[in-house]
Amino acid sequence: MTDSDRVTLYYNHHSRAVGTRVLLEELGAPYDVRFLDLEADDQLKPDFLAVNPMGKVPTIVHRGAVVTEQVAVTIYLADAFQGAGLAPAIGDPLRGPYLRWIAFEGSCFEPAIMDRYLKREPAPRSMSPFADPDTTIRTILDRIAEGPYLLGERFSAADVLWGVSLDWITRFGLLERTPALGAYLDRVTNRPAFLRVAKTTAEIEAARAGHGRAG
Template identity: 50%
Template structure:
């Protein structure tokens, strides 16, 4: 059953919210975009801080429901559109691993790559949320060897979160682009929903660049 209420995505092109845009396209969801110009600081304006006090995208509004944080939004949207079959059902044995890998992204992967990029130690084992950078990357690479997706042949919303993230982290050399990661990202980018989301982001970027030129010209 498709929920009739339109989803509003607060979005900035070519940021973490691009993965949620791709997910909405993959789901065939009814949605509208509220584009934020981060160069102009719109993510810090009171209008958006009332949605997410942290001033971060993505954020979605669905009726009276506000959801922030990438993994939470992925879980919410994939469950909202069960007919798309991007989320294992509650009684599916894959449900637990699916949730694990969604939460692992924000709780372990991002902290690990940020600390690694900043050349910071992870902290004492009892305080570190991820253990070590090498352990995180070895676990991820081992999972992707089961390919073609995170859970073998089954494509899920978790792949949208991870493949989108690995696209920009390998691109910025925050993550070493080993063969498993590169093939995974390349495979993901052949999906039509990815191409549609990238085209939307490109159009939004051109619009925002035009607005900047108008303000400064």
């Protein structure tokens, strides 16, 4: 790979950008991290807003193109580094299910979880991007229970997206870690890429804690 293949990742370890970093590790893609201190509102400063006016991460830059939105970033990177085999190619029968589950995470699952957590009244079915929270959650849990991965025997970038999302959501108590869900998360989050990013996160936290004591 050449320098032009390097990905710039705007990142914070307490954000959805963790999933993007795990994916980059899984892909073996060359990348540089630009850390944004969310507590200092780095994401709202002019330099970053010039890249992503939404002031959100993950945001990547690759070959001069800015890509935002977690679902788009997942699809883009897995296709850009196709050699890693984490994205079924166009024409592969698994391509449709792969895109379905990636889109489902952002367009249905996250809004449903937040509606349930905030105890918001669901929108009328005809206006909602998902059926209702319970149906949405049951849909993904039923698929996961079939295992071992979202595409059956094939691990893909969709599992990276869902693995990080569900790991966080269960840690915060927004979803019960059932035996089937726990087994899925164990399979995904014990992969070397996840463990490397978890180690990096622990190192960042330790460094920040040490800096605080020194001050």
